[in-house]
Amino acid sequence: MTPVRPLRTNNVVGSRWPVAVIANETETTMSLTPKRSLTVGAAVLAGALALTACGSSGPNQTSGSSGGGGSSTATMWGLSQAPFQGVLDTSVQSWNDANPDSPIDVEFFAGEDYKPKVRTAIGAGSAPTFIYGWGGGVLKSYVDEGKVLDLTPYIEENPELKDRYLEAVYENGTVDGKPYALPNSYSQPVMLYYNKTLFEEAGVEPPETWDDLMDLVDVFKKEGVAPFSVGGQSRWPELMWLSYLVDRIGGPEVFESILNNEPEAWSDPAVIEALTKIQELVRAGGFIDGFSSVAADNRADQALLYTGRAAMMVHLAGAYSGIKGDAPDFVANDELGYTRFPAVEGGEGDPENVIGNPSNFWSISADASEEQIDTAIGYLTDEMFSDEYVDSIIEAGSVPALVDVKDKLSQSENKDFMETIYEYASSAPNFQLSWDQALAPEQGEAMLTNLALIFLDQQTPEEFADAMNATLAP
């Protein structure tokens, strides 16, 4: 017998008792008299409170930089998006140098983080003085709750604040005819981009009508090239297809009635036809294989165009500077083509209508102190869209939403593109803000998800309409 074996059989008494006894002994040695333990507990608690107090007093001291009323420094939350961040940073810097008594403190956030963050801050009454926005449904919800300043008196005092903008762009900052937001950046109509080399090889021209477009699908599939690139993973690129098609088929009135929450507005024949056309295009193999895995945020969709794997792409005007940055030779060799989204035969919409982002906007928080408001108005009047501001936007390949920039555009190295964009933006009978921004946030979210199901062919146009009609406010 080995010494191990007896131990194994010696189970109940052998092991259970000693364990209990040991536990009991440790408990006894650990115990304190009730009185003493109370003091110790209180001391620890006080220590913990002191610690948390220290922890919260730190940020509080600096919170003047991001807090609401009372402080004299105006605060500004911007978007960390090239080229806007650089432009804004320089402009605030030069304002601060010239006005040391009324400084602006600017912070930058990434787009998707910014939206919930600023909304929470506004709801909590600690909004920044300058609220960055897109206009549309979100701006309306701020106005409804009285969170942003009506800018009418300042514009009456200084009409330049209004007159410098393209009318169609300026309109997007108004709610019920009153201005609550002023454009601060560049116009981004959605364009149809194409790879000129692939078009030459196939011996075809860019599409002018939807039928042309469907014919091109077969042409490029025979060439072994995907007809269209789309960043389906990011969802919003798919929306550009729906909004253009609805506009071309039924005109701007269709979306107007959706915006006005008219019952069954999503069941409009134009919406159904647009969705049907999208599904026809999907089934015909119009989009690159696996497009639902292609992301727009890392510009994989744009890469497909300039690497010659896809012949065409529908995208915001900003894609031009994206492609120019990633593939400078492609742009320099004049391989990047761009034109309007095609017309639909028999459609009611004007083919010169554009969809996209007319501009971004500054609103002023209603919670801001008088000093902060003065600083903000001063900045909007004197510093924003200074010559330097305009020049750096143009240099980056974007078109400021201003009336008198034509001369400057013609001197730019991106002259052709810029003048096209300016023409599209300024001559458009209707410049429709992207639907996901125009709609109330809850409707926009539901729309993007349901549209993804349309592109995946997992939902019929009628099911889409039913799901979306349910989101219309009564």
Add this chain to the structure above:
Amino acid sequence: MTASLQQRRASRRSAVRASARTAGPSGWFAAPALALFFVFAILPIAGVVLLSFTSWNGLGAIELTGLDSWKRVLTDPVTVNALVVTAKIMIFSFVVQFPISLLLGVFTAGMQRYRAVLAVIYFVPLLLSSAAVAIAFKALLDPNFGVGAIKGFEAFRQDWLGNSDLVLFVVVFVIAWQFVPLHTLIYQGGVKQIPRSLYEAAEIDGAGRVQQFFSVTLPQLKYTIITSSTLMVVGSLTYFDLIFVLTGGGPGYATRLLPLHMYLTGFRANDMGAASALGVILIVVGLLLAVVLQRLGGRDRAASQMEGA
């Protein structure tokens, strides 16, 4: 057994019971932890429960609307879908992670030097943040510019994140890639605590490697398994950051699990009432699962695992 032994045992038992009442560290020792827990856990949960009976868009006034939010949440097919997706991810994650991390844990607990080196390599994913992991996999899984673009790897050219049937398994894989190291670490620690004598005894009894694993290692790891399983199962209710960045809940609703559904409802659709109701559901499900898993461990927590040691 003699009468005196029984007497002694009885008196000892009552002594233990008596000392449990009077001795032991004072309850006040828990006060700081309880205070923090109250401020940072109980109060917010109470707030969420209250909010679930209101309607609030995050900006305006909070309106009491009774059961409206609850009705909306419970009749919404998306909520049901979110629960199903959550359950699927939970089950698949467990089925994938449990055997891999158990075997890796047992393997890396060995004393050989090369195993120590391998253990360090296995732990690398643990050092990366979920967002970074998600962004990296998103790039790798891109059908045109990812792994599938490499010559010889054409089989990887799949619609990984865009195919509703495939994407769930992609998510389960990425979760496993990130969390298997943590559970491996837990099992490695558990295995290292098993006394050598048990294995010696088993060897003498003629048990082979495999039998040792099933008769000694596994039973000895009972509580380690419970701990690790609790983390895995309850943890799958908190997978948010990874999936949010990797798929955003898409395509469609294919990977929209409960925490993500809650976030999107609250912060994208700005329906705080419904999001709070979802939050309450999440808390209840999480607590129930934790309780059930703890019960599986048996009620008699004082029972020895060292019988015969």
